[in-house]
Amino acid sequence: MQDETKLESKKVEVLPVAMIEHAQKIALLMTQIERATSIGVVRNFLKSRGLKHSASSWEELRTRRIIPALEQESISVDDLYALLRRTEGFGRQHVFLYSCAPDRAASMLSEERLRPILRDRGILVAHGSPLLVELPEVPTIVDVVWCGTSENKYVLFKEVEKRTTRKPRPEAVDQSAKTITRIWDIEEHRAVNFARLWANGLFEIRIASKDNATRYHDDLAGIFDRLKPFFMRSEFREISLKSVKQNLWAKKSELKDCVRFSTYTLTNDEGLTLRANASLSTDDLAESEVLDKSLSEFMSDETTHCSDSNIYLNTSDGGEPNWVHVLLNGEDNEFAITAAIVSEEYEYVLQQIQAHN
Numbered sequence: 001m002q003d004e005t006k007l008e009s010k011k012v013e014v015l016p017v018a019m020i021e022h023a024q025k026i027a028l029l030m031t032q033i034e035r036a037t038s039i040g041v042v043r044n045f046l047k048s049r050g051l052k053h054s055a056s057s058w059e060e061l062r063t064r065r066i067i068p069a070l071e072q073e074s075i076s077v078d079d080l081y082a083l084l085r086r087t088e089g090f091g092r093q094h095v096f097l098y099s100c101a102p103d104r105a106a107s108m109l110s111e112e113r114l115r116p117i118l119r120d121r122g123i124l125v126a127h128g129s130p131l132l133v134e135l136p137e138v139p140t141i142v143d144v145v146w147c148g149t150s151e152n153k154y155v156l157f158k159e160v161e162k163r164t165t166r167k168p169r170p171e172a173v174d175q176s177a178k179t180i181t182r183i184w185d186i187e188e189h190r191a192v193n194f195a196r197l198w199a200n201g202l203f204e205i206r207i208a209s210k211d212n213a214t215r216y217h218d219d220l221a222g223i224f225d226r227l228k229p230f231f232m233r234s235e236f237r238e239i240s241l242k243s244v245k246q247n248l249w250a251k252k253s254e255l256k257d258c259v260r261f262s263t264y265t266l267t268n269d270e271g272l273t274l275r276a277n278a279s280l281s282t283d284d285l286a287e288s289e290v291l292d293k294s295l296s297e298f299m300s301d302e303t304t305h306c307s308d309s310n311i312y313l314n315t316s317d318g319g320e321p322n323w324v325h326v327l328l329n330g331e332d333n334e335f336a337i338t339a340a341i342v343s344e345e346y347e348y349v350l351q352q353i354q355a356h357n
Contacts, residue, residue: 022077028132029080030066034058035190036088037340042066045083049075081129085145089158089192089206091324091341094216095350097333098203098236105201108231109155111146117229118144135162135188139226154198157227163189165211193219195227203236204350209336216330238333244357245306245328249295251356252286258352260323261285263310266295269303281312281325313352315345324349 033042039061046053051069055061069075100108107113123131123141130143139161146155166184173180191208207219224233248259264285265275276285276295285291298304308329316322324345327336335353337346 025132026067026070026077026080028134029077029084030062031134032088032132032190033080033084036084037342041087041342042083046075049079051075078129085130085143086343087340089194089208090343090346091337091339092209093206094209094330094334094336096205096207096216096220096331097239097241097335097353098205099201099239100203100235100237102199102201104235105197105203106153106199108235109146109153109197109199111155114144114155114230121229130158133160135190136160137162139193139222141226148199152199154196157195157230159193159195159223159226161191161193163191163210165189193223195223195231197231202239202354203231209338214330216334238331239357240332241328241335241353241357242305242332244353245309247356248309248311249286249306256284256286257321258314259286260312260314261309262312262325263308264295265306265308266298266304267307268298268301268305273307274298313349315341315348326353 039055039058042061043053043055046065046069049069051074052065055065066075066080070077123144131140133140133142139159141157142160143158144155145158146153148154165187167187169183169185171180171182193208194204194206196204196206205220205223207216207223210216248255249261249264252259252261261284262278262281263276265273267273274295276291278285306328308327311326311328312323313326314321315324322345324341325338326349327338330336337349341349
């Protein structure tokens with residue numbers, strides 16, 4: 001009887017902790033890649049490796065392309081880290097430019113100086129892989145990378161912060177109590193900021209754009225405060241972008257295949273403003289002779305300057321144009337990129353702004 005009632009034990013497969021953590025890491029990594037870029041960019045990444053890359057959705061791309069490629073060791077987790085580094089934090093951000101003496105920059109960014117400071121604060125993680133965090137309670141430096149050689153060398157700090165926004169629900173009206181109740185849902189978002197110091201003295205701060213803000217003074221102050229152990233604010237001066245706004249328009253004929261103007265605003269010391277707007281984003285103000293004449297007459301006043309310019313830069317080196325939307329407004333040393341792009345496109349935009357400034 002005892003044998004008849006005896007329950008047959010079932011084997012339960014227990015996955016090793018390391019395997020579970022590995023799967024969770026890949027899932028979080030893919031979530032951050034999906035948020036940072038487009039399906040097309042990831043498909044091109046797979047295509048460049050000679051791998052199957054067709055997919056109509058993120059789910060299909062992840063389950064039918066990325067995971068099998070990892071299992072077959074056609075790509076590695078380090079490759080996904082590299083893809084995240086190439087796509088996250090390029091575009092949908094406000095960029096602030098500063099400079100310092102090249103000899104000071106070379107000293108401040110040296111690995112010999114920074115690594116002990118990073119190590120004391122537990123920032124550098126094993127094997128140089130970035131720290132994967134989604135919504136940290138406090139802004140957290142998750143990655144530090146040195147790239148380039150000699151005058152082109154730079155160090156890049158990547159910071160993740162949790163932002164909260166309020167989303168209103170429909171008002172609840174109680175006629176009997178003569179009350180209106182308003183409730184907001186608190187939504188949490190992951191934002192990524194960057195600081196990069198070049199050996200030539202250029203210093204960039206890139207802040208993830210906010211939906212409800214046009215000024216980033218407090219955000220800048222916070223980032224500089226968190227960077228104090230590495231770089232002091234007093235080391236840097238702002239780089240004015242007044243010249244690039246003027247110069248791009250002055251060179252509009254020779255740059256017609258490279259730059260397109262959507263808005264252009266002139267202001268003089270008397271407070272008078274002349275603003276030109278294109279009706280469509282595909283239009284180019286530089287093609288209008290009448291507009292050019294009006295702006296030229298207004299610019300004849302020596303106190304007139306361009307206060308803001310809304311442009312598109314062509315980042316393609318041939319073939320179909322690839323236009324990146326750039327806003328030259330805000331603070332004197334500020335520009336913004338409105339859409340997500342990849343690192344190569346951002347570097348081109350930065351190079352063009354420096355070249356014409």
